[in-house]
Amino acid sequence: MPATENNLSIAHLILNASFLVQVVMLILVMASVISWAMIFQRERYQRKASGAFSYFEKQFWSGIDLNQLYRQSNGRNEMVEGIESIFRAGFKEFTRLRQTAGADSDAVMEGSMRAMRVALAREQEKLEENLPFLASVASVSPYIGLFGTVWGIMVSFLNIANAGQPSLATVAPGIAEALIATAMGLFAAIPAVLAYNKFSARAESLLSNYQTFAEEFSAILHRQVHSK
Amino acid sequence: MKFQKSLSLPLFLSVSFHTLLLVLFLGNWNFFKKEEEPYKPHYVTATLVDLKPKAKAQPQQTKEQVLDSKPYEDLKNNKKQEEQRRMEAEALVQQQKEQAAKEAAAEELKKQKVKEEQAKIAKAKAEKEAAEKKRKAEEEARKAEAAKKTKREQEAQEEQRRIQAAQQKEAKHISDTNDEVNTKSYEEMLIERVEQNWSRPPSARRGMEVTLEVNMLPTGIVTSLRIIKSSGDPAFDRAAEQAVKRVDRFTEVMQIPPDIFEKYFRVFRFTFSPEDLRS
Numbered sequence: 001m002p003a004t005e006n007n008l009s010i011a012h013l014i015l016n017a018s019f020l021v022q023v024v025m026l027i028l029v030m031a032s033v034i035s036w037a038m039i040f041q042r043e044r045y046q047r048k049a050s051g052a053f054s055y056f057e058k059q060f061w062s063g064i065d066l067n068q069l070y071r072q073s074n075g076r077n078e079m080v081e082g083i084e085s086i087f088r089a090g091f092k093e094f095t096r097l098r099q100t101a102g103a104d105s106d107a108v109m110e111g112s113m114r115a116m117r118v119a120l121a122r123e124q125e126k127l128e129e130n131l132p133f134l135a136s137v138a139s140v141s142p143y144i145g146l147f148g149t150v151w152g153i154m155v156s157f158l159n160i161a162n163a164g165q166p167s168l169a170t171v172a173p174g175i176a177e178a179l180i181a182t183a184m185g186l187f188a189a190i191p192a193v194l195a196y197n198k199f200s201a202r203a204e205s206l207l208s209n210y211q212t213f214a215e216e217f218s219a220i221l222h223r224q225v226h227s228k
Numbered sequence: 229m230k231f232q233k234s235l236s237l238p239l240f241l242s243v244s245f246h247t248l249l250l251v252l253f254l255g256n257w258n259f260f261k262k263e264e265e266p267y268k269p270h271y272v273t274a275t276l277v278d279l280k281p282k283a284k285a286q287p288q289q290t291k292e293q294v295l296d297s298k299p300y301e302d303l304k305n306n307k308k309q310e311e312q313r314r315m316e317a318e319a320l321v322q323q324q325k326e327q328a329a330k331e332a333a334a335e336e337l338k339k340q341k342v343k344e345e346q347a348k349i350a351k352a353k354a355e356k357e358a359a360e361k362k363r364k365a366e367e368e369a370r371k372a373e374a375a376k377k378t379k380r381e382q383e384a385q386e387e388q389r390r391i392q393a394a395q396q397k398e399a400k401h402i403s404d405t406n407d408e409v410n411t412k413s414y415e416e417m418l419i420e421r422v423e424q425n426w427s428r429p430p431s432a433r434r435g436m437e438v439t440l441e442v443n444m445l446p447t448g449i450v451t452s453l454r455i456i457k458s459s460g461d462p463a464f465d466r467a468a469e470q471a472v473k474r475v476d477r478f479t480e481v482m483q484i485p486p487d488i489f490e491k492y493f494r495v496f497r498f499t500f501s502p503e504d505l506r507s
Binding site for chain 1: 245
């Protein structure tokens with residue numbers, strides 16, 4: 001009996017768990033791995049987006065000619081993302097509408113603003129990508145773990161009833177094994193909750209920055225339209 | 229500007245993070261396990277004195293001190309006292325020696341004075357006297373030396389005797405208290421264990437008595453048992469045998485210090501008698 005007690009490690013418990021509990025544990029481990037991958041990815045993406053935003057804003061307000069700024073990003077053949085895409089969408093629409101004859105100034109303004117709104121919506125989508133997954137991991141994985149635990153305890157009690165000799169030594173391993181599932185669920189859920197809160201807050205603040213920028217930019221365009 | 233959106237690097241990071249966690253966790257777990265199972269050997273330190281044959285009669289003890297419940301502390305105190313006493317005695321001897329030397333010097337001085345005074349009167353006589361005195365002084369010094377030596381020897385002897393006495397006292401104390409008191413209690417424990425497992429056969433009658441000899445290991449496992457004195461009733465004998473067999477392992481034996489175990493419990497005798505039976 002002491003020998004088996006010494007062998008009773010967590011790995012041992014996991015390997016000896018019943019099939020359903022093992023499946024639950026596998027699901028939770030997968031959820032944890034994927035959510036951590038998303039956390040890393042989101043962190044990187046949002047950091048880059050906010051870096052790009054501050055860089056572009058500095059450039060924009062440095063007094064550079066807007067045409068030049070537009071051509072500068074034209075030179076790069078990559079896809080444009082972040083704040084720059086909003087600027088480009090607005091400016092492109094603006095110049096196009098200005099070149100067409102007979103367009104009055106209000107229509108020009110409205111068109112460029114609509115283009116910017118569309119670009120803004122796309123950016124929002126990109127910023128908040130994967131966040132729903134984190135949210136659902138955060139809210140569901142404790143329940144999945146709890147389910148595994150309940151099932152494991154049920155099975156172990158059934159085993160005890162069949163064995164007919166309930167003692168602490170027969171009850172304890174089953175319950176310990178079942179509780180691992182809850183621990184795993186919490187382990188997956190806690191980082192997901194924290195990450196979700198952090199990233200959604202950051203996405204919101206970035207979006208409001210974008211919106212402010214779009215408003216300011218449209219004010220500049222408005223001035224250009226009406227100054228003539 | 230293109231922001232990296234691929235999942236491969238984050239996925240790799242995440243998987244490596246999880247494996248790291250897993251390794252740390254399992255590693256720590258093993259470490260805890262290791263820490264938890266130090267095997268404690270019982271009573272290693274205190275038994276050496278005990279192993280000396282008890283049969284050696286105690287010599288005249290200078291003074292029997294009251295044995296309290298802490299013999300080891302007692303012994304330590306004794307030793308400390310002895311040390312102190314010895315130091316004191318040595319200091320005394322030193323003082324004596326110094327005094328002797330001083331006296332000798334004073335005598336020498338006096339002698340010289342006398343010699344100066346009587347130099348003219350009786351030079352030869354004075355010389356003779358001086359020689360004699362010198363010889364006397366030397367003799368005195370030698371005597372003092374001899375006395376000192378004998379004293380030191382005596383002291384050493386006394387110390388040895390005291391250590392011996394202390395050892396014997398300790399041994400006596402341990403054997404007295406442990407052997408008589410603890411042995412009784414250990415015996416009672418064993419008997420109680422056996423009694424719990426003993427079902428008296430209906431054929432048991434008053435006056436029956438069966439003696440079993442049980443060989444035990446220090447872990448309490450019964451290696452063999454045999455009937456030394458049968459009661460005459462095979463059922464009663466078998467019941468007694470069965471009682472010991474059913475205990476199988478006397479876990480209480482593990483608490484018994486090894487020396488006492490060796491002396492009293494390696495081969496232990498149980499005597500069964502249905503005294504408390506009504507029939």
